[in-house]
Amino acid sequence: MRIRFSKMHGLGNDFMVIDGVTQDITLTREQVRAWGDRHFGVGFDQLLLVQPPESPDVAFRYRIYNADGDEVEQCGNGARCFAAFVRRQGLTANSVIPVQTSGGRLELTVLADGQVRVNMGVPRLALDEVPFRASAPGQAGRQTVALAGGRTVTLTPVSMGNPHGVLLVDEPPSDELLADLGPQLEQHEAFPARANIGFLQVLDASSGRLRVYERGVGETLACGSGACAALVAARLHGVMGATVTLHLNGGDIGLSWAGAGEPVYMTGPATFVYDGEINQEA
Numbered sequence: 543m544r545i546r547f548s549k550m551h552g553l554g555n556d557f558m559v560i561d562g563v564t565q566d567i568t569l570t571r572e573q574v575r576a577w578g579d580r581h582f583g584v585g586f587d588q589l590l591l592v593q594p595p596e597s598p599d600v601a602f603r604y605r606i607y608n609a610d611g612d613e614v615e616q617c618g619n620g621a622r623c624f625a626a627f628v629r630r631q632g633l634t635a636n637s638v639i640p641v642q643t644s645g646g647r648l649e650l651t652v653l654a655d656g657q658v659r660v661n662m663g664v665p666r667l668a669l670d671e672v673p674f675r676a677s678a679p680g681q682a683g684r685q686t687v688a689l690a691g692g693r694t695v696t697l698t699p700v701s702m703g704n705p706h707g708v709l710l711v712d713e714p715p716s717d718e719l720l721a722d723l724g725p726q727l728e729q730h731e732a733f734p735a736r737a738n739i740g741f742l743q744v745l746d747a748s749s750g751r752l753r754v755y756e757r758g759v760g761e762t763l764a765c766g767s768g769a770c771a772a773l774v775a776a777r778l779h780g781v782m783g784a785t786v787t788l789h790l791n792g793g794d795i796g797l798s799w800a801g802a803g804e805p806v807y808m809t810g811p812a813t814f815v816y817d818g819e820i821n822q823e824a
Protein backbone atom coordinates (compact mmCIF):
# COMPACT_ATOMS: atom_id res chain seq x y z
CA MET A 543 0.00 0.00 0.00
CA ARG A 544 1.36 3.50 -0.85
CA ILE A 545 1.46 5.92 2.11
CA ARG A 546 1.53 9.69 1.58
CA PHE A 547 3.64 11.75 4.00
CA SER A 548 5.33 15.14 4.41
CA LYS A 549 8.90 15.70 5.53
CA MET A 550 9.13 18.68 7.90
CA HIS A 551 11.38 20.11 10.58
CA GLY A 552 11.27 22.45 13.55
CA LEU A 553 14.68 24.15 13.84
CA GLY A 554 16.34 21.12 12.28
CA ASN A 555 14.55 18.54 14.46
CA ASP A 556 13.14 16.56 11.56
CA PHE A 557 9.93 14.61 11.13
CA MET A 558 8.04 12.30 8.84
CA VAL A 559 4.42 13.47 9.19
CA ILE A 560 1.63 11.10 8.16
CA ASP A 561 -2.06 11.91 7.73
CA GLY A 562 -3.81 9.11 9.59
CA VAL A 563 -7.19 10.85 9.19
CA THR A 564 -7.67 10.23 5.47
CA GLN A 565 -5.33 7.20 5.36
CA ASP A 566 -5.75 3.96 7.29
CA ILE A 567 -2.36 3.62 9.01
CA THR A 568 -1.15 0.90 11.36
CA LEU A 569 2.43 1.30 12.56
CA THR A 570 4.71 -1.33 14.04
CA ARG A 571 7.96 -0.60 15.89
CA GLU A 572 9.85 -2.29 13.06
CA GLN A 573 8.09 -0.17 10.43
CA VAL A 574 8.95 3.08 12.27
CA ARG A 575 12.60 2.00 12.61
CA ALA A 576 12.78 1.06 8.93
CA TRP A 577 11.35 4.38 7.75
CA GLY A 578 13.50 6.28 10.26
CA ASP A 579 16.75 4.87 8.88
CA ARG A 580 18.69 7.70 7.20
CA HIS A 581 20.17 5.32 4.60
CA PHE A 582 17.48 2.73 3.89
CA GLY A 583 14.36 4.77 4.70
CA VAL A 584 13.06 8.33 4.81
CA GLY A 585 15.19 9.31 7.81
CA PHE A 586 13.88 11.36 10.75
CA ASP A 587 14.27 12.09 14.45
CA GLN A 588 10.57 11.40 15.04
CA LEU A 589 7.54 10.16 13.08
CA LEU A 590 4.30 12.07 13.73
CA LEU A 591 0.97 10.35 13.06
CA VAL A 592 -2.11 12.59 12.84
CA GLN A 593 -5.35 10.88 13.93
CA PRO A 594 -8.98 11.87 14.46
CA PRO A 595 -9.88 13.21 17.93
CA GLU A 596 -10.82 10.77 20.72
CA SER A 597 -12.59 13.42 22.81
CA PRO A 598 -14.74 16.48 22.06
CA ASP A 599 -12.26 18.98 23.56
CA VAL A 600 -9.61 18.46 20.88
CA ALA A 601 -9.57 18.64 17.08
CA PHE A 602 -7.02 15.86 16.60
CA ARG A 603 -4.84 13.33 18.32
CA TYR A 604 -1.21 13.09 17.30
CA ARG A 605 1.10 10.22 18.10
CA ILE A 606 4.88 10.58 18.30
CA TYR A 607 7.44 7.84 17.61
CA ASN A 608 11.18 8.21 18.16
CA ALA A 609 13.56 6.91 15.49
CA ASP A 610 14.20 3.87 17.71
CA GLY A 611 10.54 2.93 17.18
CA ASP A 612 9.21 3.70 20.66
CA GLU A 613 6.01 5.75 20.98
CA VAL A 614 6.49 8.69 23.35
CA GLU A 615 4.34 11.23 25.14
CA GLN A 616 5.34 14.63 23.82
CA CYS A 617 7.18 16.53 21.09
CA GLY A 618 7.30 20.32 21.13
CA ASN A 619 8.91 20.93 17.73
CA GLY A 620 6.62 18.25 16.35
CA ALA A 621 3.56 20.06 17.71
CA ARG A 622 4.43 23.13 15.64
CA CYS A 623 4.94 21.03 12.51
CA PHE A 624 1.69 19.15 13.24
CA ALA A 625 -0.24 22.47 13.28
CA ALA A 626 1.27 23.62 9.98
CA PHE A 627 0.67 20.16 8.47
CA VAL A 628 -3.05 19.85 9.27
CA ARG A 629 -3.70 23.29 7.82
CA ARG A 630 -1.63 22.59 4.70
CA GLN A 631 -3.49 19.30 4.26
CA GLY A 632 -6.83 21.09 4.57
CA LEU A 633 -7.76 19.04 7.64
CA THR A 634 -8.58 22.29 9.41
CA ALA A 635 -8.71 26.00 8.60
CA ASN A 636 -8.53 27.07 12.23
CA SER A 637 -5.62 29.05 13.65
CA VAL A 638 -6.15 27.73 17.17
CA ILE A 639 -5.86 23.93 17.26
CA PRO A 640 -6.31 21.88 20.45
CA VAL A 641 -4.67 18.47 20.17
CA GLN A 642 -4.24 15.41 22.39
CA THR A 643 -0.92 13.62 22.74
CA SER A 644 -0.14 10.69 25.02
CA GLY A 645 1.48 13.21 27.36
CA GLY A 646 -1.39 15.66 27.61
CA ARG A 647 -3.53 18.28 25.83
CA LEU A 648 -1.78 21.04 23.91
CA GLU A 649 -3.20 24.20 22.42
CA LEU A 650 -1.48 25.37 19.25
CA THR A 651 -1.87 28.81 17.68
CA VAL A 652 -0.66 29.45 14.13
CA LEU A 653 0.56 33.05 14.02
CA ALA A 654 0.30 35.48 11.08
CA ASP A 655 4.04 35.12 10.35
CA GLY A 656 3.73 31.31 10.08
CA GLN A 657 5.36 30.63 13.41
CA VAL A 658 3.42 28.52 15.89
CA ARG A 659 2.83 29.27 19.58
CA VAL A 660 2.31 26.20 21.73
CA ASN A 661 0.80 25.99 25.20
CA MET A 662 2.93 23.04 26.32
CA GLY A 663 0.97 22.50 29.52
CA VAL A 664 2.05 22.71 33.14
CA PRO A 665 5.44 21.10 33.88
CA ARG A 666 5.36 18.22 36.34
CA LEU A 667 8.08 18.39 39.00
CA ALA A 668 7.07 15.63 41.40
CA LEU A 669 9.80 12.99 41.01
CA ASP A 670 7.35 10.14 40.54
CA GLU A 671 5.71 12.04 37.67
CA VAL A 672 8.90 12.55 35.69
CA PRO A 673 9.58 9.65 36.53
CA PHE A 674 12.85 9.95 38.47
CA ARG A 675 14.13 7.59 41.18
CA ALA A 676 16.22 9.54 43.69
CA SER A 677 19.18 7.69 45.21
CA ALA A 678 19.53 10.26 48.00
CA PRO A 679 17.31 13.06 49.38
CA GLY A 680 17.72 16.13 47.14
CA GLN A 681 16.39 19.63 47.40
CA ALA A 682 13.69 20.89 45.05
CA GLY A 683 14.97 20.97 41.52
CA ARG A 684 18.37 19.53 42.29
CA GLN A 685 19.09 15.80 42.24
CA THR A 686 22.47 14.10 42.37
CA VAL A 687 23.03 11.16 40.03
CA ALA A 688 25.91 8.75 40.52
CA LEU A 689 27.83 7.73 37.38
CA ALA A 690 30.24 4.87 36.75
CA GLY A 691 33.70 5.48 38.16
CA GLY A 692 32.48 7.39 41.22
CA ARG A 693 31.57 10.61 39.41
CA THR A 694 28.31 12.41 40.22
CA VAL A 695 26.31 15.06 38.37
CA THR A 696 23.56 17.40 39.58
CA LEU A 697 20.51 17.74 37.37
CA THR A 698 16.89 18.88 37.49
CA PRO A 699 14.23 16.24 36.66
CA VAL A 700 11.27 17.79 34.79
CA SER A 701 8.33 16.26 32.92
CA MET A 702 6.70 18.11 30.01
CA GLY A 703 4.61 15.01 29.50
CA ASN A 704 7.90 13.33 28.57
CA PRO A 705 10.88 12.92 30.92
CA HIS A 706 13.83 15.34 31.01
CA GLY A 707 16.96 15.79 33.06
CA VAL A 708 18.53 19.28 32.76
CA LEU A 709 22.14 20.06 33.69
CA LEU A 710 23.26 23.68 34.10
CA VAL A 711 26.78 24.05 32.71
CA ASP A 712 29.19 26.99 32.89
CA GLU A 713 30.75 26.55 29.44
CA PRO A 714 29.18 26.08 25.98
CA PRO A 715 28.09 22.42 25.99
CA SER A 716 30.81 20.56 24.07
CA ASP A 717 30.63 17.51 21.81
CA GLU A 718 32.75 15.68 24.38
CA LEU A 719 30.35 16.52 27.21
CA LEU A 720 27.33 15.24 25.31
CA ALA A 721 29.15 12.12 24.11
CA ASP A 722 30.29 11.40 27.68
CA LEU A 723 27.14 12.16 29.68
CA GLY A 724 24.29 11.96 27.13
CA PRO A 725 24.07 8.17 26.70
CA GLN A 726 24.89 7.45 30.38
CA LEU A 727 22.14 9.71 31.67
CA GLU A 728 19.57 8.90 28.95
CA GLN A 729 19.62 5.28 30.09
CA HIS A 730 20.46 5.81 33.76
CA GLU A 731 18.54 3.73 36.32
CA ALA A 732 17.44 7.01 37.97
CA PHE A 733 15.16 7.44 34.93
CA PRO A 734 12.98 4.28 34.78
CA ALA A 735 11.49 5.45 31.44
CA ARG A 736 14.88 6.82 30.27
CA ALA A 737 15.05 10.59 29.63
CA ASN A 738 15.98 13.46 27.35
CA ILE A 739 19.13 15.10 28.72
CA GLY A 740 19.54 18.88 28.32
CA PHE A 741 22.78 20.83 28.77
CA LEU A 742 21.99 24.50 29.43
CA GLN A 743 24.52 27.31 29.60
CA VAL A 744 22.74 30.37 31.03
CA LEU A 745 24.10 33.50 29.29
CA ASP A 746 21.94 36.03 31.16
CA ALA A 747 18.43 36.26 32.66
CA SER A 748 16.82 36.17 29.20
CA SER A 749 19.09 34.00 27.08
CA GLY A 750 20.89 30.70 27.12
CA ARG A 751 22.53 28.06 24.98
CA LEU A 752 21.02 24.55 24.96
CA ARG A 753 21.98 21.20 23.50
CA VAL A 754 19.80 18.11 24.07
CA TYR A 755 20.69 14.43 23.90
CA GLU A 756 17.23 13.03 23.15
CA ARG A 757 15.77 9.75 24.42
CA GLY A 758 15.54 7.25 21.59
CA VAL A 759 17.44 9.39 19.08
CA GLY A 760 20.66 10.93 20.40
CA GLU A 761 21.55 14.59 19.99
CA THR A 762 19.10 16.55 17.82
CA LEU A 763 19.53 20.05 16.39
CA ALA A 764 16.65 21.21 18.56
CA CYS A 765 14.30 19.80 21.20
CA GLY A 766 11.14 21.80 21.95
CA SER A 767 10.05 19.99 25.11
CA GLY A 768 13.70 20.01 26.16
CA ALA A 769 13.81 23.78 25.76
CA CYS A 770 10.72 24.07 27.97
CA ALA A 771 12.29 21.78 30.59
CA ALA A 772 15.50 23.84 30.48
CA LEU A 773 13.61 27.07 31.21
CA VAL A 774 11.80 25.40 34.10
CA ALA A 775 15.09 24.12 35.54
CA ALA A 776 16.77 27.52 35.17
CA ARG A 777 13.84 29.23 36.91
CA LEU A 778 13.91 26.69 39.75
CA HIS A 779 17.59 27.60 40.15
CA GLY A 780 16.62 31.30 40.12
CA VAL A 781 18.95 32.13 37.22
CA MET A 782 16.55 33.07 34.38
CA GLY A 783 13.52 35.29 34.04
CA ALA A 784 9.99 34.42 32.89
CA THR A 785 10.59 35.13 29.16
CA VAL A 786 13.72 33.88 27.43
CA THR A 787 15.30 32.98 24.10
CA LEU A 788 17.28 29.76 23.97
CA HIS A 789 19.89 29.26 21.24
CA LEU A 790 19.91 25.70 19.93
CA ASN A 791 22.17 24.29 17.22
CA GLY A 792 19.19 24.47 14.82
CA GLY A 793 18.16 28.02 15.71
CA ASP A 794 16.45 30.14 18.38
CA ILE A 795 13.28 29.37 20.30
CA GLY A 796 11.16 31.76 22.39
CA LEU A 797 9.79 30.53 25.73
CA SER A 798 7.90 31.83 28.74
CA TRP A 799 6.90 30.35 32.07
CA ALA A 800 5.20 32.36 34.83
CA GLY A 801 6.05 29.77 37.51
CA ALA A 802 4.66 26.78 39.39
CA GLY A 803 1.19 25.72 38.31
CA GLU A 804 1.41 27.74 35.09
CA PRO A 805 1.90 26.39 31.55
CA VAL A 806 5.07 26.83 29.53
CA TYR A 807 4.60 28.65 26.21
CA MET A 808 6.92 28.04 23.28
CA THR A 809 7.03 29.88 19.94
CA GLY A 810 9.00 28.84 16.88
CA PRO A 811 8.93 27.92 13.20
CA ALA A 812 7.57 24.88 11.38
CA THR A 813 9.20 24.18 8.02
CA PHE A 814 7.89 22.07 5.18
CA VAL A 815 10.56 20.23 3.11
CA TYR A 816 8.78 17.89 0.65
CA ASP A 817 5.80 15.59 0.06
CA GLY A 818 6.51 11.92 -0.50
CA GLU A 819 5.00 8.48 -0.94
CA ILE A 820 6.35 5.22 0.43
CA ASN A 821 5.33 1.56 0.38
CA GLN A 822 3.86 0.36 3.67
CA GLU A 823 5.99 -2.74 3.59
CA ALA A 824 9.24 -0.76 2.90
Ligand SMILES: N[C@H](CCC[C@H](N)C(=O)O)C(=O)O
Nearest residue numbers: 617618619704757765766767
Ligand atom coordinates in the same frame (compact mmCIF):
# COMPACT_ATOMS: atom_id res chain seq x y z
N1 LIG B 1 12.86 12.26 22.25
C1 LIG B 1 11.67 12.73 22.96
C2 LIG B 1 10.48 12.93 21.96
C3 LIG B 1 10.72 14.10 21.00
C4 LIG B 1 10.92 15.40 21.72
C5 LIG B 1 11.54 16.54 20.91
N2 LIG B 1 11.86 16.26 19.54
C6 LIG B 1 10.74 17.83 21.06
O1 LIG B 1 10.76 18.69 20.16
O2 LIG B 1 10.11 18.00 22.14
C7 LIG B 1 11.28 11.70 24.03
O3 LIG B 1 11.68 10.54 23.90
O4 LIG B 1 10.58 12.08 24.98
